[in-house]
Amino acid sequence: MRVLAIAFSRCFFPWVFKLVLIALKIFSFMKQLQSFLIKFTLFFCWFISFAAINFEGSNWGLQVGWIGAFLFCLSYMPRIFFKKSERRLFKRKTFQVGKRIFLVIFGFTGMAWMCNWSGLISLTDPTMMTRSLGHTGYLFFYFFVFVCIYHFLASKGQDYWIYFDWFLFYPFIFIAVWGVYQNVTTYDVLEYWTIFNNNLSTGFTYERFNFAHRVSSIFPEPSEYSYYLACVAPLVWAYFRNYLKHRHSTGMRWFVLLLWISQAGMVKSLSFFVALPFVAFVCLRHIEQIKGWKIIKWYVISSFILIGLVGLGLGDRLSEASSGSDGSSIARYNVLMESIDVFQLSPYIGFGYGVVRGMDAISFSLACFGVLGTLAFGWAIKDFILKIKSRVSPVMAGSFICLIAGCVLANNVLDNICIWVYLAVIAAAPKFSVIDNRRKVISSRESRRKVMSSLVTK
Numbered sequence: 288m289r290v291l292a293i294a295f296s297r298c299f300f301p302w303v304f305k306l307v308l309i310a311l312k313i314f315s316f317m318k319q320l321q322s323f324l325i326k327f328t329l330f331f332c333w334f335i336s337f338a339a340i341n342f343e344g345s346n347w348g349l350q351v352g353w354i355g356a357f358l359f360c361l362s363y364m365p366r367i368f369f370k371k372s373e374r375r376l377f378k379r380k381t382f383q384v385g386k387r388i389f390l391v392i393f394g395f396t397g398m399a400w401m402c403n404w405s406g407l408i409s410l411t412d413p414t415m416m417t418r419s420l421g422h423t424g425y426l427f428f429y430f431f432v433f434v435c436i437y438h439f440l441a442s443k444g445q446d447y448w449i450y451f452d453w454f455l456f457y458p459f460i461f462i463a464v465w466g467v468y469q470n471v472t473t474y475d476v477l478e479y480w481t482i483f484n485n486n487l488s489t490g491f492t493y494e495r496f497n498f499a500h501r502v503s504s505i506f507p508e509p510s511e512y513s514y515y516l517a518c519v520a521p522l523v524w525a526y527f528r529n530y531l532k533h534r535h536s537t538g539m540r541w542f543v544l545l546l547w548i549s550q551a552g553m554v555k556s557l558s559f560f561v562a563l564p565f566v567a568f569v570c571l572r573h574i575e576q577i578k579g580w581k582i583i584k585w586y587v588i589s590s591f592i593l594i595g596l597v598g599l600g601l602g603d604r605l606s607e608a609s610s611g612s613d614g615s616s617i618a619r620y621n622v623l624m625e626s627i628d629v630f631q632l633s634p635y636i637g638f639g640y641g642v643v644r645g646m647d648a649i650s651f652s653l654a655c656f657g658v659l660g661t662l663a664f665g666w667a668i669k670d671f672i673l674k675i676k677s678r679v680s681p682v683m684a685g686s687f688i689c690l691i692a693g694c695v696l697a698n699n700v701l702d703n704i705c706i707w708v709y710l711a712v713i714a715a716a717p718k719f720s721v722i723d724n725r726r727k728v729i730s731s732r733e734s735r736r737k738v739m740s741s742l743v744t745k
Contacts, residue, residue, distance in 0.1 A: 324359035329454040332708045336507045338486035348486035360435045376441045381714040384674045388667045389430050395660035399639040422641025422702050429707040440715035459519045463546045466504035470553045473500045502553045513559035514693025521685035523547045524570045562696040573685035626650035648694035679716040687713050
């Protein structure tokens with residue numbers, strides 16, 4: 288019918304034919320533009336210190352990832368509004384549960400503002416009020432990003448995995464290589480190029496950690512780099528075990544693994560040191576599918592190996608932390624105490640989203656939402672994890688669980704765009720085709736490889 292319509296219009300209405308060609312070209316261009324913008328957003332959402340524009344007077348930077356996300360939403364939102372047939376994608380359980388997380392935050396923030404508005408204004412630090420209003424505005428923007436990215440990826444079917452690589456695999460290679468380069472610059476071998484650490488609002492501290500030869504790559508702090516390394520650990524392990532793609536050589540798989548190990552040692556983060564046993568447990572349980580007494584044996588062995596490798600570079604920091612002279616530990620303690628002080632002023636419903644920076648997700652949630660809001664928020668996160676564990680691949684589920692663990696143990700990222708983008712990416716993932724096999728002990732190596740290789744069937 289489409290061909291006949293074009294032929295008819297070409298014969299009898301030449302100007303209509305030209306308009307049809309122009310419309311088709313615009314439609315094709317918009318599809319290519321949207322594909323480029325979402326890849327750009329998925330790649331750069333981790334670059335929270337990379338600002339396109341810095342406003343020095345207000346100590347604020349416009350992140351490159353925000354620009355990509357805004358342009359993508361602007362080009363994609365009309366499709367959601369005008370194509371009613373595609374709204375069926377929003378009925379998926381993972382989207383509904385993910386949306387519930389936003390609703391919990393908005394709901395308790397609204398209640399906190401109504402009940403504690405005067406208390407929020409009269410806090411010793413007047414910037415807390417501005418911070419809460421600003422970050423709630425960010426969260427509204429993140430919600431639209433969540434909706435658009437979810438809908439786009441959910442409509443792609445098996446092409447989804449192309450975009451997933453742009454979100455986790457390609458950024459990891461770049462970020463880890465940049466971390467190696469950053470570590471070399473701390474020895475004055477090369478001059479450091481701060482293009483990816485130029486955001487004034489993140490308070491980049493390269494000079495502060497330069498003398499300790501610690502790296503943060505494209506992140507503001509080494510501890511924030513830690514949650515990223517925890518997030519990609521299951522992906523790196525599955526890639527090394529050849530569970531993802533078979534076309535890569537053994538040398539490439541070893542390169543990726545050693546790259547992650549090098550960054551785990553160079554980051555020299557005590558919080559990451561604490562999170563490593565949990566990362567090892569997730570890799571053994573969700574990827575290797577080990578159960579029973581065997582997981583205890585391999586868990587102990589892998590934890591000792593990981594902690595030993597990372598601990599080799601933490602000797603000085605451990606001694607400084609034990610003596611109370613470690614600057615990073617002191618700064619984290621001060622931020623933690625700030626969150627506790629705010630929590631004590633309103634322990635039940637808090638003062639609203641983003642009222643404090645928060646050193647970890649728990650203290651951040653308690654200060655922002657109080658005990659009741661923190662319990663509701665934790666329940667929403669738990670419900671989302673249970674939904675994705677029954678739907679998506681073990682690698683993706685393990686990666687998201689490690690990211691949440693990094694928020695709790697390493698650094699709070701609930702006010703960054705990356706975690707909300709990941710929420711959309713994992714909610715839109717195609718259904719795992721061998722879910723029932725995940726609940727069984729897979730004994731042979733070949734059967735495990737067959738199960739995990741279906742993750743990226745294209």
